[in-house]
Amino acid sequence: MKHNSTARTLAVLVLLGVAAFPLYWMLVTSLTPSERLFDDTPNLLPTLSQIGTYAAAFTETSLRQWLVNSLIVAVGTTVLSILLSVLPAYALSRLTFNGKLLLGFALFMTQMLPEAMLVVPLYDIFTKLSLLNTLLGLILANTAFTVPVVTWILKGAIDGVPSEIEEAARVDGCSRLGIVLAVVVPLIAPTLAAAAVIAFFHGWNEYVFAQTFISDDALRTASVGLASFVGELSTPVHTVMAVGFIYTLPAVVFYLFVQRYVVAGMTTGGVKG
């Protein structure tokens, strides 16, 4: 038993190292003096005297504005995706209607189209709707991509809610909408949190639409801003790494915040297993 748990701890540490090392490497590189960047032996300890790089990232670039824009897009995408997915997921899980299978499959189909293929038609549509060069347009485009995924994830969770609980609510006087909002949604909260993470990350990381649809500097998101450092002739490695590190942090913080809701066993106790 003890041997087993030691092995497990080791395995977790190794995996943690694999996952966290790129982040650490980014931090170290951003804090390494330029002359030592291309040393034969890589430098694995940050040089604290270089900390000014981070201050410079904020003062010399529009990083603050980019992060705010990214946050608006990511939060907007998350909220809208969840709002638009709960009812379709419930319908796919619980109701019987013609074309249900087809609809479910069609949702999957959307995931097979690469973003790049949709850029041109979306650009055309957004031009007509005056959504070009707006954060709202970006939120809508991202939401269109996350809704199918989130719908399927939530459908899976709703499938797991015992139907007796819903029937009990019906007998107790709940409407359909009441059942979804007062009974089903609280019971699938862990999955909602997981789905929120997926939607948030999609909105936060999205690049192709942000690059194409946004031309106004003030509306740029961090993903585009970060890429803008990479020049034809030179790339300021320090700044790229520092901005990259800062760019990663909010996503990690969001995950840590939501993570505590992603706990199993929410429906325990309602029905006898």
Add this chain to the structure above:
Amino acid sequence: MAIKLQNVTKSFGSLTVIDNVSLEAGDDEFLVLLGPSGCGKSTILRMIAGLETVTSGEIHLGGKRVDELPPSDRDMAFVFQSYALYPHMTVRRNIAFPLIMRQFRWWFHIPFIGDYFKRRIENSPEVRELVERTADTLALTKVLDRHPRTLSGGQRQRVALGRAMVREPSAFLMDEPLSNLDAKLRTAMRAEITQLHQRVGGNFVYVTHDQIEAMTMGTRIALMRDGHLQQYGTPREIYEKPANTYVARFIGTPPMNLIDAEVEGMTVRIGNSVLPLPDKAERPGAERAGGGSRMKVWLGLRPGALAVVPPGQGKSLPGTVTLVEHVGAESLISVKLSGVHTAHDDDGGLTDEVMVSVPGYSELRVGEAVGIDCLLKDFSLFEKDSGLRVGGRAAEDFLAGGRVGTIRTAS
């Protein structure tokens, strides 16, 4: 309020699961729907509750047709086999939930604002008082602010009962509410539900596959099989005058013995023995016997209506002991009869064994030759082909009380 089912049929596509069932239970009746799993009893209950639609026929509650109303408008409470508590709510909120729903407004859907109003209803003096009184009756006061997952099975079941009681509905519908509890708790909860019925009144409709529950709790039993109603009557009627061989074998532990016999006039012939029927016994009418007054029947005798006697005594049937089970207050003796068939089940399976119960501890040994005496006081006669009851103990004997059958548990 009276519950009435009128020619209720339920089909899923071409499959008919409930076939033309009619029954009526008067005010404050405890109606038990009894039958093996898959017989359609739960479907009937769900149709009464409105959780399933009725394919044809009508359901009335208190003279009002309800089968087209949504579940919430039928004034019925439902207790599920799996309890179906709301796991994310405290016991207090679970019990108060139907009351909150009564005052529900659309803006309660809005997060936070809705929560505030729901809490306000929950904390209003009248709801609070009602919930606490209900909890007190069910000994749940101490756990009111806990979540269902921290409760034991019996407590969860009581919360489910509380959620039903708090609405003061005109009918309580219960779908095998005790089948998830252990034997001891089940007996205790059985008594609690019976007392609840006596205290709060109202119609109870209770689904179970357990004949002991049906016999002890019900004022009326509807015995179902494959979507058909087999018999509808008081527990005593069903036990003493089963309508057919299926009912006879289903009710009573161990089940009734069905012995191959022939009725001729006032006598019944079993193997080589000819026994006189009691004067007042119901007998198959001459017109039904067809071709003379002889009729092939199953003679139905409860294990207590058979007696073990020394072999060859009087008109006893010869046999050999094959099994002796000591149950405590009585012993159950299986005896293989020679030259006489008995029905093994309702599907025509034949055997030649009967089950006899004798009081006290029996000293009989397996393999011992014995005689079996049939005590024709408490018996039923079933037509051989149809399995329908065609006669038995005297009608007036039944009405006058006679000997009341005892129900034994196998354990």
